[in-house]
Amino acid sequence: MWTPLLRRLIDSPRLARRLALVTSDTVAVAIALWAAFSLRFGQLWPQMLEQVTWLFPVAILVSLPVFHALRFYRSLIRYAGAEMLYAIVKAVTLSLLIIIAIWVFSHGDTVPRSSWFIYWFVLIGLIGGSRLLARDVLRSELMTRGDRQRVAIYGAGAAGVQLATALRHSTEFRPVVFVDDKRDLRGSEINGLRVYSPSRLKKLVQQREIDGILLAMPSVSSGRRRQILDALAPLPVQVLAMPGLPELASGAKRIDELREVDVEDILGRDPVGPRGSLLERCVRGKAVLVSGAGGSIGSELCRQIIQHAPRLLVLFEHSEYALYAIERELNATLRAKGVNVEIVPILGSVLHRQRVQRVMQAFGVETVYHAAAYKHVPIVEHNPIEGIQNNIFGTLHVAQAAIAAGVETFVLISTDKAVRPTNVMGATKRFAELILQALAQEKSSTRFCMVRFGNVLASSGSVVPLFREQIRRGGPVTVTHPDIVRYFMTIPEAAQLVIQAGAMGEGGDVFVLDMGEPVRILDLAKRMIRLSGLEVRDEVHPHGDIEIVYTGLRPGEKLYEELLIGDHDAPTEHPMIMRAEEEQLAWSQIDAYLERLSVASRKYDWQDIRAVLKEAVRGYTPESDIVDWLWLARQHEASLH
Incomplete structure (x- = not known):
């Protein structure tokens, strides 16, 4: 009988709920006033009530406006707590003092003082009790709604308890158990939820019909988080995580704003703390230019650079929208933090050497991070001329502009695909490295160095966003080969290490970032599917999702990819950064190769282009035929004639 009424009350408009509260308070005031005299004189309807009948409308007309002024009807009943009781005491006391003043001013002190006290006490009990009762009934109704997911909270510490408390009001999740590694907590009850060992999760999922597991460990190390996720992956439940400590501390996220498990959680490792002196050596107080400032790596470099007080940051980008987006984001960040860094957005191409040089000279650029490049392997393979122009000649022009402008430090963002490349993109990036190594031998005032690393998570070319979208659509998830492996690193970690590596450059250095262990892409896809609460469909599980x-x-x-061309690398002052010892070419050789590439590109002689790349780039062994779209079109046209 009560369930439909409760559902109607919960789902009714706010105005209707407020009117119900006002009606309830009106009745409570009348009952409290009657009780004040009935209890005082020990009679159901004492004679004095007839003398003070007009007090009933006065008490109601005084109390309700006071309650409204003290925001009685704006707070949500289901969240009522100690603060609400304090507000009730304050409101009832204030309204009673006004009622007493009106009575004394008009009739003198003719009402027993104990009656006023009884009225105060009864009204607090009625209003407070009615709200607490309503709160418990509403919570109970919400808790028993059938459409809430039954979840286990992994972590019974302070964060887990806060999450369980917050989810009491949730219409989406219903916590049923805690799970925690600490032995001393097992078997105890916290907030009415029993704490179990993680070893019992498989049985709990079946016995308690658990739909999901919520990770409530914002401060746990990345390595430990990865171990927990590996253990949870086989369970047929979705895994969600609380925001991290930085987001909670800054107020950017609430504790109950749960998110899907990021690949950073699956692949994460404990980061090595940055060295402040290295981060600031080429940034603090300097004019810095980032080419490709709107890209995945370039934009993260910009975010980290502004944290270390540069004098000026030049955003050099050929995409108008990307430039607009990163400028807007950086300026918003600076305003929020109250930091004053001049941001200069420059629209331009790295192929326009004169424009790049004039920009560097005009703003007195001292440090350049060259992140502008075409990096998508198949696209560059089908459009090799553009890849060569952008990655090779673009790097050459920016480097020569830096020398002419007197730039102190030039850092090239390279890739593991430059090592014994089998594709045009990798070959062009290794050629770009050779250019900087040769220029460094020419003893200019600019220190050149390059930083080589593997895939970064969630970048524009990463498989991770693709897998996530494919899972969201219900599959299938596409993997190129069951044995393909890749190195992965988070974008913030990579950008931070790039800045530190650049500070250690002496001239012509190739720095290699420690990428950890390579990851099998098939295993990554399977873990992402399972942690989404779904099952992989295969021969063993034909009815999977x-x-x-x-x-x-x-x-x-x-x-597979490699990070070193040779067999030798040397440590640096940072444990995550190594210095590769690799062969170099003289500038005269590089210059000759560049001339041949330029001529071949203008003639669109792809065979000569491939020959130059094979001669210049050690280990370049293309494994496919020429797949340049225009080359194929011309060959097809020639075959028809």
Whole structure:
């Protein structure tokens, strides 16, 4: 009987709920006033009540406006707590003092003082009790709604308890158990929820019909988080996580703003703390230019650079929208933090050497991070001329502009695909490294160095956003080859290490970032599917949710990547950064190769282009035929004639 009424009350408009509270308070005032005299004189309807009948409308007309003024009807009943009781005491006391003043001013002190006290006490009890009762009934109704997911909270510490408390009011999740590694907590009850060992999770999922697991460990190390996620992956439940400590501390996220498990959680490792002196050596108080400032790496470099007080930051970007987006984001960040860094957005191409040089000279640029490049392997493989122009000649022009402008430090963002490349993109990036190494031998005032690393998570070319979208659509998830492996690193970690590596450059250095262990892409796809609460569909599980389809290696794609061309590397003052010891070419050789590449590109002689790349770049062994779209079109046209 009560359930439909409660559902109607919960789902009714706010105005209707407020009117219900006003009606309830009106009745409470009348009952309290009657009780004040009935209890005082020990009679159901004492004679004095007839003398003070007009007090009933006065008490109601005084009390309700006071309650409204003290925001009685704006707070939500289901969140009522100690603060509400304090507000009730204050409101009832204030309204009673006004009622007493009106009575004394008009009739003198003819009402027993104990009656006023009884009225005060009874009204607090009625209003407070009615609200607490309503709160408990509403919470109970919300807790028993069938559409809430039953979840286990992993972590019974302070964060887990706060999360459980917050979710009491949730219409989406219903906590049923805690899970925690600490032995001393097991078997105890916290907020009415029993704490179990993680080893019992498999049985709990079945016995308690658990739909999801919420990670409530914002301060746990990345390594430990990865171990926990590996253990949870086989369970047929969705895994969600609380925001991290920085987001909670800054107020950017609430404790109950749960998110999908990021790949950073799955692959994460404990970061090595940055060295402040290295981060600031080429940034603090300097004019810094980032080419490709709107890209994945370039934009993160900009975010981290402004944290270390540069005098000026030049955003050099050829995409109008990307430039607009990063400028707007950086300026918003600076305003929020009250930091004053001049941001200069420059629209331009790295192929326009004169414009790049004039920009550097006009703003007195002292440090350049060259992140502008075409990095998508299959796209560059199908459009090799543009890849060569942007990655090779673009790097050459920016480097020469830096020398002419007297730039102190030039850092090239390179890639592991430059090592024994099988594709045009990797070959062009290794050629770009060779250019800087040769220029460094010419003893200019500019220190050149390059930083080489693997894939960054959630970048524009990463498989991670693709997998996430495919899972969201219900599959299939596409993997090129069952044995393909890749190195992964988060974008913030990579950008931070790039800045530190650049500070250690002496001239012509190739720095290699420690990428950790390589990851099998098939295993990554499976873990992402399972942590979404779904099952992989295969021969063993034909009725699973998401199928994995193998599409075959794309043109120029390798099964695995390497970070070193030779067998030698040397440590640096940072444990995550190594200095590679690799062969170099003289500038005269590089210059000759550049001339040949330029001529071949103008003639669109792809065979000569490939020959130059093979001669210049050690280990370049293209594994596919020429797949340049225009070359193929011309060959097809020639075959018709």
